[in-house]
Amino acid sequence: MSHAIVQDLTTSGRLVEFIGQAAREALEPLCGVEVSVLGEAELPWAHPPVGIALVTVVDTSGGGFQAVVWLGGELEALASVAEVLLGERPDGEDEMLQDAVRELTNILAGQIQRHLASVGLQMGLGLPVYVSGAKSLNVGASLASGAAVRVQVGLPDAPTLDVGFAAKEG
């Protein structure tokens, strides 16, 4: 039942809306700038992002799906966003950068959780995990029930990030 709702949200395009809204709600207050949704992200990636963080999502409304929320981007884009949050630019893919990306993904997952709760899907969130050099990670494979959007953060170098949600029956 729950998985059917996710599929319906995917087909109707509402999931894309939810993810875009969640990205703005999470990033705009933190970065203090406007965030624009550029459109759906093309997946699987032709050029996978360097850094990506995942939050595992478990359906708590009676079984039906397992899912993952992710945030990914090129290293420079992630560093630009992290710099605003930390007050200093991370040095490469260091612990500071990974911490910032994990936490951002966690906040995004919370916002997506809230939107999905509004249509009756109760979800529990796992701890965020950072995956370095995500070339082998193909989260796009399960987008039959899911969606991803590309957003641009209104910082001087206009970093772009991909945010997504993908579910499978479980």
Added chain:
Amino acid sequence: MLKVLIADDSKMMRVMHVRSLRQVGYEVEASEANNGEEALALFEPGKFDLVIVDWNMPGMDGIEFVRAAREKEQGAGKRTPILMITSQSTEEQMLKAKEAGVDNLLTKPVTPEAIGAALEMLLARA
């Protein structure tokens, strides 16, 4: 000087919480913990003016910490205000936090102003 215990597995969030408190005018002396166990080791009744705690942390999570901290306070005659700042945002989760002993819950992302307003209310009540 506001003595604050901040328990969050994200260093970034710990830094941001201290920065937010200073931004809204508080002088802050912060003790930091990476998870519930570390926070509980630092927590003593009356030692802190405020506890800020995350929910999702590896090991002992925020809810378990709050329950244990409230138990430690039993009989001490002191109740430290606890502000939970978390990504968890459903009504059910908010109720669970309140039942554990959380005094106020804010959903991430939070602005310095939101933290300031919550703190003012908690300190007035304490």
